[in-house]
Amino acid sequence: MVLSKGSAEQKAMCQDAINRWWWPSLMMFGPKDSESTNSDQSMKWKIKRKSNDELRQNFVDMIAEQVKLLGMTLPDPDLKWNETSKHYDFGEINWDEFWNVVKGHGPCNKQRLEARNKAHDDGAWVREAAVAYAEKRKIRETKAA
Numbered sequence: 001m002v003l004s005k006g007s008a009e010q011k012a013m014c015q016d017a018i019n020r021w022w023w024p025s026l027m028m029f030g031p032k033d034s035e036s037t038n039s040d041q042s043m044k045w046k047i048k049r050k051s052n053d054e055l056r057q058n059f060v061d062m063i064a065e066q067v068k069l070l071g072m073t074l075p076d077p078d079l080k081w082n083e084t085s086k087h088y089d090f091g092e093i094n095w096d097e098f099w100n101v102v103k104g105h106g107p108c109n110k111q112r113l114e115a116r117n118k119a120h121d122d123g124a125w126v127r128e129a130a131v132a133y134a135e136k137r138k139i140r141e142t143k144a145a
């Protein structure tokens with residue numbers, strides 16, 4: 001909100017963030033219900049109370065109104081209020097991009113894996129110390145018995 005009411009540069013930063021995150025935000029609810037392998041079971045077991053499509057629609061309806069209040073726009077030329085359904089219609093999501101990310105071929109996957117591997121390597125001393133401590137304690141307990 002602060003950025004959207006700030007200087008021209010701040011407003012541009014706000015709009016840029018909205019443009020970058022709009023489609024990934026819609027993807028975060030998961031694939032379409034017709035393509036979601038676990039959605040029906042999760043609904044049946046009451047793990048989920050709403051389907052991916054329902055959650056996504058609720059999000060679009062809420063965010064479309066909030067973005068208007070900010071004086072910003074969503075990067076979807078197909079976004080429009082549907083008087084019949086009382087929901088916003090929105091454009092088609094690029095599901096190829098979604099599945100690429102899910103399968104580990106996303107734009108930041110290499111950096112994410114490098115960071116994870118570095119953290120694992122940097123933590124080797126902690127694992128080694130824990131093993132040494134456990135062995136030392138086991139020897140102490142064996143001697144005491």
